[in-house]
Amino acid sequence: MMKGLQIFSAAILATTSAIVPSAYAIDASLNVGVEGRHFFEDAAYSQQTSNQLSTFIKPEFVWDDADNSQRVSFVPYYRYDAADDERSHGDIRELMWMHWQGPWEIRAGIGKVFWGVTESLHLVDVINQTDSVDAADGDEKLGQPMVHGIWLSDSGTFEAFVLPGFRERTFAGEEGRLRAPYVVNDDAIYQANAEQRHTDLALRWGRSIELMEYPLDLSVSLFRGTSRDPAYLPDIELIGATPVVTALTPYYAIQNQAAATVQYSLEGWLLKTELLRREYHDPTLEDYSAAVSGFEYTLVGPFDSSMDLGLLLEYQYDERDASLTTSQNDIFAGMRFALNDAASSEVLAGVTQDLDNAGSWSFFLEASTRLRSNMTIDVNAFLLGADTQDDLLYTLRRDDFVEVALNFYY
Numbered sequence: 001m002m003k004g005l006q007i008f009s010a011a012i013l014a015t016t017s018a019i020v021p022s023a024y025a026i027d028a029s030l031n032v033g034v035e036g037r038h039f040f041e042d043a044a045y046s047q048q049t050s051n052q053l054s055t056f057i058k059p060e061f062v063w064d065d066a067d068n069s070q071r072v073s074f075v076p077y078y079r080y081d082a083a084d085d086e087r088s089h090g091d092i093r094e095l096m097w098m099h100w101q102g103p104w105e106i107r108a109g110i111g112k113v114f115w116g117v118t119e120s121l122h123l124v125d126v127i128n129q130t131d132s133v134d135a136a137d138g139d140e141k142l143g144q145p146m147v148h149g150i151w152l153s154d155s156g157t158f159e160a161f162v163l164p165g166f167r168e169r170t171f172a173g174e175e176g177r178l179r180a181p182y183v184v185n186d187d188a189i190y191q192a193n194a195e196q197r198h199t200d201l202a203l204r205w206g207r208s209i210e211l212m213e214y215p216l217d218l219s220v221s222l223f224r225g226t227s228r229d230p231a232y233l234p235d236i237e238l239i240g241a242t243p244v245v246t247a248l249t250p251y252y253a254i255q256n257q258a259a260a261t262v263q264y265s266l267e268g269w270l271l272k273t274e275l276l277r278r279e280y281h282d283p284t285l286e287d288y289s290a291a292v293s294g295f296e297y298t299l300v301g302p303f304d305s306s307m308d309l310g311l312l313l314e315y316q317y318d319e320r321d322a323s324l325t326t327s328q329n330d331i332f333a334g335m336r337f338a339l340n341d342a343a344s345s346e347v348l349a350g351v352t353q354d355l356d357n358a359g360s361w362s363f364f365l366e367a368s369t370r371l372r373s374n375m376t377i378d379v380n381a382f383l384l385g386a387d388t389q390d391d392l393l394y395t396l397r398r399d400d401f402v403e404v405a406l407n408f409y410y
Contacts (some may be wrong), residue, residue, distance in 0.1 A: 032057050260275045
């Protein structure tokens with residue numbers, strides 16, 4: 001496996017060296033990781049295993065021209081998973097040309113863009129598709145083809161996106177954990193006649209102002225295009241005379257989305273809100289509004305220590321019912337520890353509780369520390385409770401796990 005990763009990395013270096021002018025200053029780095037997951041309970045489905053081992057490689061190459069007005073970045077990615085073939089996959093996270101002049105900036109290629117301010121839920125983050133097999137929290141994203149224009153002005157930052165091409169969400173295979181009872185197949189259905197070639201459009205305005213001498217960050221965004229969140233249609237076959245669901249087919253509808261974020265820093269307080277309105281062009285799908293709002297309060301050096309302690313509390317609202325979302329009326333509480341030690345040790349933990357159903361909850365833990373100058377260890381855990389079949393978390397009721405990862409940086 002390691003020999004294959006070395007060949008893969010060498011091929012990337014040779015290719016990028018050939019396409020980028022030699023006048024550019026080149027900066028290269030490499031992240032290689034090995035991860036092991038252990039699931040505490042027996043699998044819900046016979047093809048699954050209780051242990052999952054994977055490894056990944058993520059080189060990064062950045063070229064800057066002599067006058068510092070242009071940059072080319074290239075971030076390929078590949079993961080191999082020993083248990084789930086669908087989790088073994090490659091992606092171009094970024095292959096972007098950037099040029100800036102005065103208040104203007106233009107970016108073209110494949111890239112990642114993050115919109116959002118809250119901790120427990122990222123409602124407004126719509127540009128990139130979720131790489132759901134890569135990380136359980138949904139924070140990993142696939143690279144998105146785009147042309148991205150930015151204009152900096154006294155009235156704020158204005159951004160426009162043309163997104164020519166769509167990325168389908170990744171899903172676990174039969175052997176993978178963290179999946180529904182039915183495997184999601186690869187034959188997606190699209191509302192747009194152009195299917196994956198449909199061009200999406202997005203606009204965003206953001207501005208930072210002072211309120212009572214403290215920074216207030218605002219943003220408003222609009223998106224029209226193929227939904228990153230698919231609906232699922234059952235594949236039905238006749239077994240004898242009985243119709244049986246054998247798989248799920250993702251259906252990607254066209255949507256309009258309007259969203260806003262607010263973040264206010266007030267001494268030790270960080271107040272955060274995300275607002276969303278999403279409307280579908282398909283009348284069979286439910287339009288909805290959603291919001292998440294809360295705060296993080298940071299205690300500096302509590303108990304005469306050198307660490308920082310952040311206390312988080314957020315409320316999640318979604319007007320859809322529990323069969324369509326896990327955040328229709330939920331509260332999130334968490335803590336963030338930054339030990340401020342030589343190893344840059346950090347811990348983030350939180351629990352989300354459904355206020356309508358005491359038996360529906362989820363807990364996560366993310367901890368990391370540096371073992372050597374170029375080596376870190378990460379420990380992640382995911383636990384949940386779900387006692388009713390109409391709860392979306394019910395399909396994951398046996399998928400509590402702990403994950404240990406070693407990351408090497410060069």
